[in-house]
Amino acid sequence: MNEQDTEAERRHREKMVKRKAVQDAEVASKTIAQKALLIVHTGPGKGKSTAAFGLIMRAIGHDWHVGIVQFIKGAWATGERRTLDHFPDQVRWHTMGEGFTWETQDRARDVAAAEAAWGKVLELMADPTIRLLVLDELNIALRYDYLPLAEVVETLKTRRSDLHVVVTGRNAKPELIEAADLVTEMVAVKHHFGAGVKAQEGIEF
Amino acid sequence: MNEQDTEAERRHREKMVKRKAVQDAEVASKTIAQKALLIVHTGPGKGKSTAAFGLIMRAIGHDWHVGIVQFIKGAWATGERRTLDHFPDQVRWHTMGEGFTWETQDRARDVAAAEAAWGKVLELMADPTIRLLVLDELNIALRYDYLPLAEVVETLKTRRSDLHVVVTGRNAKPELIEAADLVTEMVAVKHHFGAGVKAQEGIEF
Numbered sequence: 001m002n003e004q005d006t007e008a009e010r011r012h013r014e015k016m017v018k019r020k021a022v023q024d025a026e027v028a029s030k031t032i033a034q035k036a037l038l039i040v041h042t043g044p045g046k047g048k049s050t051a052a053f054g055l056i057m058r059a060i061g062h063d064w065h066v067g068i069v070q071f072i073k074g075a076w077a078t079g080e081r082r083t084l085d086h087f088p089d090q091v092r093w094h095t096m097g098e099g100f101t102w103e104t105q106d107r108a109r110d111v112a113a114a115e116a117a118w119g120k121v122l123e124l125m126a127d128p129t130i131r132l133l134v135l136d137e138l139n140i141a142l143r144y145d146y147l148p149l150a151e152v153v154e155t156l157k158t159r160r161s162d163l164h165v166v167v168t169g170r171n172a173k174p175e176l177i178e179a180a181d182l183v184t185e186m187v188a189v190k191h192h193f194g195a196g197v198k199a200q201e202g203i204e205f
Numbered sequence: 206m207n208e209q210d211t212e213a214e215r216r217h218r219e220k221m222v223k224r225k226a227v228q229d230a231e232v233a234s235k236t237i238a239q240k241a242l243l244i245v246h247t248g249p250g251k252g253k254s255t256a257a258f259g260l261i262m263r264a265i266g267h268d269w270h271v272g273i274v275q276f277i278k279g280a281w282a283t284g285e286r287r288t289l290d291h292f293p294d295q296v297r298w299h300t301m302g303e304g305f306t307w308e309t310q311d312r313a314r315d316v317a318a319a320e321a322a323w324g325k326v327l328e329l330m331a332d333p334t335i336r337l338l339v340l341d342e343l344n345i346a347l348r349y350d351y352l353p354l355a356e357v358v359e360t361l362k363t364r365r366s367d368l369h370v371v372v373t374g375r376n377a378k379p380e381l382i383e384a385a386d387l388v389t390e391m392v393a394v395k396h397h398f399g400a401g402v403k404a405q406e407g408i409e410f
Contacts, residue, residue: 008312009311009312009313012312013311013312027403029401030401030402030403030404032400032401032402032403034403034405035397035402035405036405037397037402037405037408039408040394041252042394043392045389045390046256046387046389047246047252047256047259047389047391049259050256050259050260050263051251051252051255051256051259052259053259053262053263054252054254054255054256054257054258054259054262055255055408057258057259057262057284057285057288058255058258058284058285058288058407058408059284059407059408060284060288061283061284061285061286061287061288061289062283062284062287062406062407064407078266078267079262079263079264079265079266079267080262080263080266081266082266082267083262083263083265083266084266086291086292106214106218107213107214107217107218108214131407132407132408164405164407164408177394177395180395181395181397181400181402182251182395182396182397183393183394183395183396184250184251184252184391184392184393184394185250185391185392185394186252186389186390186391186392187248187389187390187391187392188388188389189245189247189382189388189389189390190382190385190386190387190388191387191388192240192242192386192387195237195386196234196235196237197235197237197240197242197386198232198235198237198239199235200239200240200241200242200369201267202263202264202267202269202336202337202369203242203244203260203263203264203337203369
């Protein structure tokens with residue numbers, strides 16, 4: 001190692017010592033040890049449902065039971081279903097929607113489907129074995145006023161204290177964001193659809 | 206159903222017919238049927254590695270073989286590992302990093318770990334059975350110049366044509382974004398750390 005390397009090493013180490021101090025202080029500032037989170041994945045980019053699916057698979061690795069209610073049929077597909085089929089004892093999955101709302105073109109049917117889905121949510125919330133509940137595309141049902149927003153938000157806020165909930169979908173309502181502990185917006189920086197590439201099997205469905 | 210309902214129904218249907226036409230036109234405009242994607246998950250928010258993990262689990266559902274190289278040890282944890290252990294024939298997983306760089310405070314060791322990890326990447330890229338390769342936290346190794354950027358980007362760009370690659374980590378280099386097909390930025394809208402809540406087992410690790 002020559003002198004220049006040594007100097008670079010030293011500077012790197014100094015910088016990292018400072019970085020670690022900041023990191024350690026941040027960790028130490030957290031005093032609430034356990035809190036079930038209300039998580040929202042929103043924004044126009046990819047990854048909202050996929051990250052929720054990742055959370056489900058992580059929870060399964062912790063031997064948790066999970067519930068999934070899909071407000072829009074078709075948002076998840078073969079790949080997810082076949083993977084989840086490996087864990088039948090840990091997963092309760094309900095697909096309640098009737099396809100994207102611009103496919104059905106029937107508001108009354110969409111409202112009925114959303115209400116049925118919400119009924120399933122209440123059922124799963126009451127099951128004490130479930131530790132994680134994913135409400136996929138609930139934001140779309142709220143956006144089109146298929147469900148009463150205030151009631152939905154209040155029910156999520158007053159849920160039992162050991163239940164993590166993940167809500168996905170674009171255009172999350174401000175009231176839901178206000179109630180949430182963790183909100184991530186997925187932003188599309190670049191998309192292959194713009195380059196004329198179709199959705200890819202195995203990756204997107 | 207009263208008259209007002211009928212009118213609302215009609216307006217909804219008209220709007221959705223238009224929405225569907227836009228959607229259909231967009232789908233029809235895609236002419237490239239198959240293309241393995243170079244995907245980047247970046248940004249300061251949560252969900253970068255979790256969405257990559259979700260992609261892995263979806264790919265597993267399609268019976269694909271996947272490769273995972275972690276450039277930073279500790280970014281993934283027990284939950285993921287225990288889930289992936291259910292699919293030993295489909296997963297090749299290498300953890301090469303030595304912990305976050307501000308923990309090691311040793312640049313030479315970090316560079317050596319990054320180089321060893323990149324060696325594994327080349328090995329997995331050469332395995333024709335692998336359809337999806339996740340390079341977790343590669344962006345951190347590139348940000349600290351632990352690896353030669355131009356060489357890494359060129360290798361990813363010239364990979365075999367049936368291999369999807371996902372790169373995660375904050376601060377993705379512009380050169381990598383330029384080369385990628387799909388780039389999503391995860392933005393933190395709200396975070397429970399700000400409310401003094403610790404990272405939650407089962408959800409965050």
